[in-house]
Amino acid sequence: MAIKKSMRQRVGVTILAWVVAFLIFFPILWTFITSFKSELDAIAMPPKFLFFNWTLENYVEVQQRSNYLKFAFNSVVLSIGANLLGLLIAVPAAWSMAFAPGKYTKDLLMWMLSTKMMPAVGVLVPIYLLFKTLHLLDSLLGIGIVLMLINLPLLIWMLYTYFKEIPNDILEAARMDGASLLNEIVYVLTPMAVPGIASTMLLAIILSWNEAFWTLNLTTSNAAPLTAFIASYSAPEGFFWAKLSAASTLAIAPILILGWFSQKQLVRGLTFGAVK
Amino acid sequence: MATQQTATAGRALVSPSVILLFIWMIVPLAMTLYFSTLRYSLLDPDNTGFVGLQNYTSFLTDPDFIAALINTLVLVISVLVISVGGGLLVALLMDQPVFGLNVLRLMVIAPFFVMPTVSALVWKNLLMNPDSGLFAWIARSLGFEPIVWFTNWPMLSVIIVVSWEWLPFASLILLTALQSLDEEQKEAASLDGAGAISYFGYIVLPHIARAITVVILIETIFLLSVFAEIYVTTSGGPGVATTNIPFLVYKQALLNFDVGSASAGGIVAVILANIVAIFLMRIIGKNLEG
Numbered sequence: 001m002a003i004k005k006s007m008r009q010r011v012g013v014t015i016l017a018w019v020v021a022f023l024i025f026f027p028i029l030w031t032f033i034t035s036f037k038s039e040l041d042a043i044a045m046p047p048k049f050l051f052f053n054w055t056l057e058n059y060v061e062v063q064q065r066s067n068y069l070k071f072a073f074n075s076v077v078l079s080i081g082a083n084l085l086g087l088l089i090a091v092p093a094a095w096s097m098a099f100a101p102g103k104y105t106k107d108l109l110m111w112m113l114s115t116k117m118m119p120a121v122g123v124l125v126p127i128y129l130l131f132k133t134l135h136l137l138d139s140l141l142g143i144g145i146v147l148m149l150i151n152l153p154l155l156i157w158m159l160y161t162y163f164k165e166i167p168n169d170i171l172e173a174a175r176m177d178g179a180s181l182l183n184e185i186v187y188v189l190t191p192m193a194v195p196g197i198a199s200t201m202l203l204a205i206i207l208s209w210n211e212a213f214w215t216l217n218l219t220t221s222n223a224a225p226l227t228a229f230i231a232s233y234s235a236p237e238g239f240f241w242a243k244l245s246a247a248s249t250l251a252i253a254p255i256l257i258l259g260w261f262s263q264k265q266l267v268r269g270l271t272f273g274a275v276k
Numbered sequence: 277m278a279t280q281q282t283a284t285a286g287r288a289l290v291s292p293s294v295i296l297l298f299i300w301m302i303v304p305l306a307m308t309l310y311f312s313t314l315r316y317s318l319l320d321p322d323n324t325g326f327v328g329l330q331n332y333t334s335f336l337t338d339p340d341f342i343a344a345l346i347n348t349l350v351l352v353i354s355v356l357v358i359s360v361g362g363g364l365l366v367a368l369l370m371d372q373p374v375f376g377l378n379v380l381r382l383m384v385i386a387p388f389f390v391m392p393t394v395s396a397l398v399w400k401n402l403l404m405n406p407d408s409g410l411f412a413w414i415a416r417s418l419g420f421e422p423i424v425w426f427t428n429w430p431m432l433s434v435i436i437v438v439s440w441e442w443l444p445f446a447s448l449i450l451l452t453a454l455q456s457l458d459e460e461q462k463e464a465a466s467l468d469g470a471g472a473i474s475y476f477g478y479i480v481l482p483h484i485a486r487a488i489t490v491v492i493l494i495e496t497i498f499l500l501s502v503f504a505e506i507y508v509t510t511s512g513g514p515g516v517a518t519t520n521i522p523f524l525v526y527k528q529a530l531l532n533f534d535v536g537s538a539s540a541g542g543i544v545a546v547i548l549a550n551i552v553a554i555f556l557m558r559i560i561g562k563n564l565e566g
Contacts, residue, residue: 014374020366024444025383028390030410031398043408046417093293096286108294110561115301117553119501121525122546123300125539126307128529149300156293181285210391212504213522217530227504230393234508241401241408248394259389260382267452271494272560275449275487 028252035059035245042241058246068247071229075251077140078215078225079208082147083201086155091197094159095189099171109160113272116153120213131218140223143215147208155204158269162196163189199265202258206266209255226251305546311539318533331540340516340524341541348520348548351435352499358439360491363446368480370447371454381451388444392504399437400426400509430510430517437505442498446491453487454480486559493556500549521545 033049034042041052062068097105127146128137136142166189174188212227219228230251233244259266267275315327335341370380387395403410404425412422425433457480465475503522506512512519512527519527525545529538 010373010375013369013372014376017369017372017374017380018376020369021380021383024366024440025386027395027398027403027440028386030402031394034402045408045413047408047410047413089293089296092289096289100283100286102283102286106561108290110557112293112297113560114553114557115297117497117549117556118301118305119522119542119545119549120503121501121522122308122542122549123304124525125311125529125535125542126304129535130304149296152293152297152300206389210389212392213501216393216504216507217526227391227393230391230397231504231508233397234393244397244401248398252390252394255391256386256389259385263381263385263448266385266388267449270445271449271487271490275453275490 028256031245031248034242035249037242037245039240039242042245058242059250062243062247062250065243066229066232066247068229068250071224071226072250074140074223075209075225075227078144078147078223079205081140082144082208083151083155083204085144086148086152086204087197087201090152090155090159091193094156094163095185097156098160098163098166099168109157112153112156116150120150124217128217137218138220138223143218143223143225146214146218147211150211150214151204151207154207154269154272155200157272158200158203158265159193159196161268161272162200163193165196166192199262200269202262203265203269206255206259206262308539308542308546311535312543314536314539316535316539318535327536331536332543335537335540335544340519341521341544343516344519344521344524347431347516347518348500350431351438351502351520352496354435355438355442355499356492356495358435359442359446359495360488362439362443363491364450364488366443366447367450367454370451381448385444385448387440388442388448390441392441393508395441396437396505396508399440400433404433404436426510427514430514434502434505434509434518437509438499438502441505442495445495449487449491450484453484457483489559490556493552493559496552497549497556500545500552521548 035058036054037052038055041048097109131137131142171184171188174184215225215227216231230247233240312331313326313328314324316324366384370377374380406412406422406424415422423429461479465479501522502520506518506520506523510518512523521541522545525538525541528534528541
């Protein structure tokens, strides 16, 4: 009897949970479906849910009319390039703070974190003027540097928490065997640190891909990534929902897939290790 | 003992990031502070001069600023209530023995990965458009007049979009915290005959209290800087109905070219964010000790 009742309860809770999850997910699903409609079907009343002529024309048109691939290319270059550069700077810093902490390491970590909490508008004006003077506005180099810098504290923090979990004994043993600093990093630390570095990189790429303050303010066309490309749909002419949906689907699909793989790291990275 | 050598190497390895972050944050912030005391318009760049606190007095007494400050607070607090309250409910639901939890979690977290410009435009058009949006169809089917969301309820509309983006974040973090609750503690509570409410109040809530605090603080920091959602939907309007402080600073700087006034606004935004940041840093700092 008891088992039956708990089973029934379990089914009930499951149905409720699926309904809630479906509602939360629905706008994404709806965007996906709309991307295969003709523009007329997209605004049809009553809405057409599944029974319409599925077409790929929007995907073709988004590329032909507005050169989608150029923006996608910028997004890829920026989110990967900026964070690779960031890793080059962050890995040594996190390594030394985790394994050779000094008196001020904790203060330093907290200070780095505090720079992440500075609102971007606080430095928008000088950065904009500086970029204008240096001709870095709308350049991949300029926006790439900014994306690298806004993620740097997060990179260092996440790497730091991962490195902290590597047992110190192993490093001691390597040192006893006379491994040099370089050897220690290359042969002992790196293999153990790779999973942590990979998940850090994953989260950083997601955040850069979706960054929409600096990308909107510092780029116009040449260096504009997908965030800015989608924003150009905010001033529409004529029917555009299906094309907006196709462009949106293309813009979010890769990151949605990456994001689903990185859920665990997401919790840790976004709370700076405060929730694991 | 290679301590001395390690310490020197350590300093050499840390310094690039410290220098970069210093240049990135402290120097521009100092420049913002400096600009904020100048009469400085890009439309009339030769006519500059020190004006003391005049930019602050004019920015702070500008009715647009008061409106933006109120809008910022309304946006932050409403989204916090919806996303943390809703997120807690979702997390509690997902923490029950449900079938297919992995798939459910993927569906719930998905909106967090959608770029802000996409979320805002999809909601504004596909869902909230008063003529052909899905909500309008639902309203008409139920016999109501469709709501003209972004025209008649601009702030509410922005709040709904931003809440949709952040509820998944709260759900995921709170679910993670809930799942770290001891099985034994759960069993002990049920053996002691704890009812659902006292179980939640005495065992669950204390256990996830810190996670809730962290969610609130982190969301607040991001919500104080909401920009793209407003930029692509309402452009701060109608009037200043959805202009928050970041958008007001953007408008002063890049649309009105008033560097002095925008800088004063930037400094105000920094002070607001720092009030929250101090609390968050304290919690994270405590964690660092452990």
